[in-house]
Amino acid sequence: MLTLLRYWQRLLCMRLRKALPVNVVAAVFAIALAGSAIGDQHWEALHSExxxxxxxxxxxxxxxxxxxxxxxxxxxxxxxxxxxxxxEIKLLGAQNQVVEFEFDGHSGQLMKIEGVRINEMRRQ
Known part of the structure; x- marks a missing residue:
């Protein structure tokens, strides 16, 4: 459990802190605290990979x-x-559009994008 918490703390502090509202961060930690030993084994295996x-x-x-x-x-x-x-990562755009990105975890390749006004969210 501690490994999972450290992972999320590091990830959120490094990358998402400025993008996620405080209530989302709190929800992530609540879910992490509610995890079972089986969930810990899953995360430990993922960290090893x-x-x-x-x-x-x-x-x-x-x-x-x-x-x-x-x-x-x-x-x-x-x-x-x-x-x-x-x-699977969801982004909220400036016009409140939600776009979901799916990536292959082994190669990092973008596999699919779903949503509306996707091109408006592309950086030039």
């Missing part, structure tokens, strides 16, 4: 988004299906 280079760090994905799109991160999900890791 990142350290080995099998999975791209979330920070790299967020750096790419910040360099290419304008918006605030409002949600981050990490999903694993059949051993494959995907990052």
């Amino acid at each position: 990142v350290r080995r280079g099998d999975v791209v760090p979330l920070e790299s994905i967020l750096d790419w988004l910040e360099a290419n799109y304008i918006g605030e991160v409002i949600e981050v999900e990490i999903e694993r299906e059949d051993g494959h890791v995907e990052y």
Whole structure:
């Protein structure tokens, strides 16, 4: 559990603190505190994969988004299906549009974008 909390604290302090409202940060920590031992094992396995280079760090994905799109991160999900890791990140645009980005967790490649007025959020 402590490893998960340290990971989120470091991530939020380094990357998302200025983009996320305080209530979202509080919700993330509440969810982390409510996690079970099984959840800890899942996160520990994910950390090991990142350290080995099998999975791209979330920070790299967020750096790419910040360099290419304008918006605030409002949600981050990490999903694993059949051993494959995907990052799903939602950005809130200036016109209150929500755009979801899906990335391959192993290669870091953008796989899909869904939303409205996506081009308005692209950096020039």
